[in-house]
Amino acid sequence: MAEPAKEADLSRAILEIIREAGGEPRLIAVQDILEGLRERGLAEHLETSPPDDPCTALAAIVADLPEIASLASRSGQTLYHDPARLSRSYARLLDNQDAPDRLLAEAIRSHSRDYPRPVPVELFEKPPFDLASSDVAAILDAMAVKPQFQDIATIRTSTGTVYLFSSLYLPRAHAAFLAQQDATLSMNP
Structure with a gap:
């Protein structure tokens, strides 16, 4: 289990990454969030703690963020966005581009x-x-x-x-x- 301060930093970084994607606008997959965390030097905890798959651990963290919405993509992948920056309707449109x-x-x-x-x-x-x-x-x-x-x-x-x-x-x-x-x-x- 991560320390509360590290968990808060991780959650903040995840929110920033998703919000940056919403500003473009685009939807973001968990793999892209993980890459953004790696670039910021914040992925180490996810890559060294159970479960063995960092994407699974990351998806669980994102699911607990009330500010973030998810979309089941046509591809079967779960994509994320900030509904304050990118509406659900617009997110569906982007998924169908x-x-x-x-x-x-x-x-x-x-x-x-x-x-x-x-x-x-x-x-x-x-x-x-x-x-x-x-x-x-x-x-x-x-x-x-x-x-x-x-x-x-x-x-x-x-x-x-x-x-x-x-x-x-x-x-x-x-x-x-x-x-x-x-x-x-x-x-x-």
């Missing part, structure tokens, strides 16, 4: 479920997505033929603006009303 169809579906579903609102297709051309309009169109075309994305639907307003929504959370008529209302308001600020 390498799977653009899942990235779009997650954003569309969360807007339909949580707000509830459809999203203009142009949303995906802005940060954090930064996709070209041709890429968004190609991704949506590919999603249209995949069963896991059959709830993703489009609506075109009277102004020609295309909105996306999830039929799991928003009925088409309500999504159309909200999209038209949003398009009208954006034309008349």
Whole structure:
């Protein structure tokens, strides 16, 4: 068992490492935290005490930090972030960066479920997505033929603006009303 002062230093260092990752923004795995501790000369206790795996010991310490949130990644790995610097929704988006169809579906579903609102297709051309309009169109075309994305639907307003929504959370008529209302308001600020 570590001395209380060393445990406090270790916990502080872990928080700093996770918060630094959140400032970039990115999620951080336990192996990356361990590397950060090694760079600071604070990993010795973890590498010399039971259990034999320092990552297991580190994961137990991180789990006891109430300021830190964890995310079960698509890869099966547990990733960490500071919810004060990186929201849980944004963390899920970051986890899906390498799977653009899942990235779009997650954003569309969360807007339909949580707000509830459809999203203009142009949303995906802005940060954090930064996709070209041709890429968004190609991704949506590919999603249209995949069963896991059959709830993703489009609506075109009277102004020609295309909105996306999830039929799991928003009925088409309500999504159309909200999209038209949003398009009208954006034309008349």
